[in-house]
Amino acid sequence: MSSTTESSSFLSNTLKRRQQKRHEATKILQEGISSLNLSPTSNEQQQQHINEGGTYPLFNIDPESYLLDEGDERSMLEPNSYNNPNFKQTINVLFNWLNTSLSKESIIIRSFEDDLYDGYILGKLIEYYQPNIRLLHHDIPLSEESKKKTLERVLNYLETCFNQQNQPIKWTLEQIYNRDFIAILHLLLSVMKFFNIKSRYDLPKNLLLKVIVVKKTNGLLQTRIINECFIDDQERGLTSEASKKQGDLIDTLFDLAPDKLGNVEKILLNFINNQLNRYNIHIKQIDIQYFQDGLNLLYLMSNLENYFIILNKYQHKKPLSRDQSYANIQLAFQLMNQAGIDIEQYCRINDLLTGNQRTLYRLLFQLYLRYNKDSNNLLQSITFLQPVHIDSPFL
Template sequence: MSSAPPRPPAPRLPRMKKEESFLGKLGGTLSRKKRAKEVSDLQEEGRNAINSPLSPILAGLHPEDTQLEENEERTMINPASKESPKFKELVKVLIDWVNKVLEEERIIVRNLEDDLYDGQVLQKLLEKLSEHKLNVAEMTLSEAGQKQKLQTVLEVVHKLLRPHGWALRWSVDTIHGKYLVSILHLLIALAMHFRAPIRFPDYVSVQVVIVRKREGLLHSSYITEELTTTTEMMMGRFERDAFDTLFDHAPDKLSVMKKSLITFVNKHLNKLNLEVTSLESQFADGVYLVLLMGLLEGYFVPLHSFYLTPESFDQKVHNVAFAFELMEDGGLQKPKSRPEDVVNLNGKSTLRVLYSLLTKYKDVEE
């Protein structure tokens, strides 16, 4: 039986080259498009480099900050200034203070620009500080409504600050536009006016970039904006009174005033075998101030309420603040001085506090 002849092998179809396959063709198309986009982006970058003045600061700004219409101008902080340790500390101090004030409102601020621009938090902050309700809508979602709320809030702020000659370096538009420098100026002024129990870093400034578009070209200029000097200097504009006149123009009368105060406090502290010779230094830790209030009001101050031998700055501030509370309980107005200033040996602040005690308790028997 003869076997069938072997069948010739089936002819192999030629393999498509990789780049001729469907995926290969697709990949090649995508690759070409990617290369084309890269070329386009490179050309655009080149045009920008030609059309814009060479400025290292402009290169560090967010792209949106340089997309301007003809003759438009935009002001912003130099990104490098935001990295300054003192600037960061200033922002943190203000955020912590705002959050402390609004603690009962369960409002938490994390970013000053994003959280304060619409006026909602500023309204609550001002109401809490001034203990006065503002006549504004609680919720405003529209831009017009937000600006109207800001206008109302800022009008109240201006009435508070104008008598002290404070420069108003903010506006509805700059606050709503999230311009951080304006927001910082506003919060610093409020903190000073309401004598916030905080201390700012001294001499904080930022470099401000002003970008303008003229004839299709971006032009930039720079100014340095001062945010703080020293807490004492900034507070001074709110505290100028008879003591400033004594300090500045009548040192002989100031000396007489100090002798009167020393006589007054020793008349009472001598009961505890304590004696004062230096008003600024011996009242700085708050201990004598607390004991003096107890003697003047005729009660024993529990030792667990204050630090009898304070060691840290915070413990001393606690003592002075506690003495201020005792003063208010005794019917005195809230002291204009800040506890921190008394602890820092600020003579005017200490004399103001003691003079208010002399005025009220000068007739108290030994």
């Protein structure tokens, strides 16, 4: 038999085996879904999903992704979950956030699974919020090996950050690389929380969805349904509504519970001095005079974000005028924005320059919430103060 004939025969057999496996996977997947008594999606429903801009419907699942080895397990959303209003809201918020953040890179996210699985775009996202962090060693990874290495570097960095803030890890490298939508959704929500993105407050207060878990046993997919929590109602109550109105919260502390300010000041002082000790700076009290020229804010951001600012080259090491102090504070605000803190939502530069003590508390409070792993405890202790005034939204 000639080599050409042998090659042709080998290719033919390979294609046949591939088609057979795909047919088997399709059959097994359908058996798993049918065992849950789920009705198939009609063509009209499919078209409606597409027309409404729906994402990740069940009919888009690639059976090849369910070519499981014995004992392997996969998860997917139960079909009705795609109609959940909170799910739709969450997906829209995430898409808008990603595409807005990555617009300068001319990157457009159309599919979480296909666009994020190799870690490259996640690395770009980290660089956007933390310009001093460089996790991407090359251009877009092309080989499977380089894609996995890129994803591994990105996930190792993120998971180290998440562990410092006691955020749970609800995914694995293999799940992300295998385009597991459940795992990727958990990851994106954790990234949004870590960078304290303003649009995070547009997320629903809770997101609980039914998830189908399929496991291959004796050549068949064994299926079960679980309730998967993506956004926790209690956490949102602390970190969304309260954080969104922390200006009101600080005002309430000053006006209605000044006796509580001492405890807050001690916590903030300890946090600040732990950062400024590196520069042999010690703050005795939360007073505007220590921050009015912007230098200590720059030192704070330098240490918190782990970079060095050459003050005598770029800014005013000993500001002598209001304009020079303004320039320092403006740079500090820019660094906070790059770190994912929308500081202008809570503070104005002119208020700091005019000696507004409440504005200073709001600013330092934001830094504490962003960089201290026990920040939720402080926020909770302030949020749940005993009522003092019937019209106050926080006390």
